[in-house]
Amino acid sequence: MWSQRDPALRKSGAGNIFVKNLAPAIDNKTLYDTFSMFGNILSCKVAQKKGDSLGYGFVHYESEDAAKNAIERVNGMEIAGQTVQVMPFKPKAERGGDNAKFTNIYVKNLPEDISEEKLKELFTPFGKITSVHLAMQDDKPRGFGFVNFEDAEEAKKAVEALNGKEVADGKQLYVSRAQKKDERDRQLRERFEQMRAERQKKYAGVNLYVKNLADDVDDDKLREAFAKHGDIVSCKVMKDATGRTRGFGFVCFSTPDEAQAAVLEMNGAMLQQKPLYVAMAQRKEVRRAHLEAQYAARSKMMPANMAFPAQGMYFQGPGGIPQRVMYPQQMAGMPRRGAWPQGRPGPMMPGPVGYMGVPQGAMGGRPGPRGGRQPRPQGKKGQQQGARRQGQQQQQNYQQQYSNKVRNGRDGQQAAAPQQAAPQQPLTIEALARAPDAQQKQIIGERLFPLIQQQQPQLAGKITGMLLEMDNGELLHLLESPEARQEKIEEALNVLRQHRQVAETEAPEAATAAAN
Helix, strand or coil, rough: CCCCCHHHHHHCCCCEEEEEECCCCHHHHHHHHHHHHHHCCEEEEEEEECEEEEEEEEEEEEEHHHHHHHHHCCCCCCCCCECCCCCCCHHHCCCCHHHHHHCCCEEECCCCCCCCCHHEEEHHHHHEEEEEEEEEECCCCEEEEEEECCHHHHHHHHHHHCCEEEEEHHCCEEEEEECHHHHHHHHHHHHHHHHHHHHHHHHCCCCEEEECCCCCCHHHHHHHHHHHHEEEEEEEEECCCCEEEEEEEEEEEECCHHHHHHHHCCCCCCCCCCECCEEEECCCCHHHHHHHHHHHHHHHHHCCCCCCCCCCCCEEEHHHHHHCCCCHHHCCCCCCCCCCCCCCCCCCCCCCCEEHHCHHHCCCCCCCHHHEECEEECCCCCCCCCCHHHHHHHHHHHHHHHHHEEEEEHHHHHHHHHHHHCCCCCCCCCHHCCCHHHHHHHHHHHHHHHHHHHHCCCCCHHHHHHHCCHHHHHHHHHHCCHHHHHHHHHHHHHHHHHHHHHHHHHHHHHHHHHHH
8 A cells, every 4th residue: 555666766765764673563554654744655664574573664755855854753752662763765785884893704714624612712812702603514614614703893803803814724814794695696796797897898809709710720820820910919719628629719919900900811811721700709798789780770671571681581492402582672783684503593582382382483373385384464454564574584494494304204303313312512612702792692591591491490591591691701601510500590599589579569559559
């Protein structure tokens, strides 16, 4: 009844007061009746544990003036036989009294032969000790313990005198105020975040990420390859638990200019007959955010139902050959009729999916003469056909090639069998460089799509189109390295999931706005 659910207002502390030394008989209703005369109350609560009052509570007023008035009027008053104390509420991070006064001490780096009696003798000169606890495991000391003094000043003197003192076995004692686990974890987390921020600031713009390394490249060979570009501070090739290289590493230069020059010169350079991928090192979160931003930018350029990858999508074509589907906005700038290599069908326009997952546009319409197929008439009479003649001609050429293979039934299958059984040669950077620039992505996509389809049959087309945005050298590495390929597939899946969640969230809002 008297609770404030707005966390921003509740955590701001404005108008919030703390009341302590409450009698056990004081409950929420009594506390509210006592403080309601000073102003409008947003929240009122007595802290409890298992139904019993803990002796303190909180009252949150609507205005700061009402809170000040309550503090002046109620602080020091006697309620239910006990004198209460009322003060402004302070968050835990702003309270300094708990750290300034303490009686419990934490001690570590204790000798192996230490006992509770010896530990008590060590701290007895500083004051009266109420309790001593030595952590044990299998009847052997674990090297740390706790000492509790009666007076806070005595505990403070013990910390100042014994912290850093050298004991047996050359160990130095660590003596400090005992902390709760959550406080210690928070302190360690803040220290780690500070160290990481300092390290990132120190190495920003000078640390390089190098990928697609050969198996025999070690730290020395990597350093030798990059040494001509400047002074190298550190060089490391990452390895797994068995000592085998993971195919990537890091090179840190002394200045950003040297690192930038190394990126320009070494990205795509050959090392041990493999092209290197060199870029500025980024944290995983930054890389993922960059990929999400790229995907979101592409999605905004198209309608919601046409958010296709910039490189198109792939489907399983006849004979198991992956075919690339091009979309109307991607046909601009494509080679004209006859510019495609002989034996390789041109890009297909997307259409309804037919038998075996092949778009119906790829298989044509009703049967024509000599086993071939003719395209079905589309649109009404008088509709302009000139813009689609080029695509229909490419489609007919591909249909005629496919019909020749299957015209004689079993003979056609027997003729196609040796082509399917022929082993596929590995794609090298030299072979890719001999192909025209406009076709290099398609060549890589035809090899990458079947590999991705083995793991993600339903999303293989989208994932392939997303990955083809990457550099060609990095794409060749994905063809060779299953680990790197799996990592990129996982990143693409995360982007697709987040995009789907955003779309599902925005759809009801858009529908509501349209209705209004």
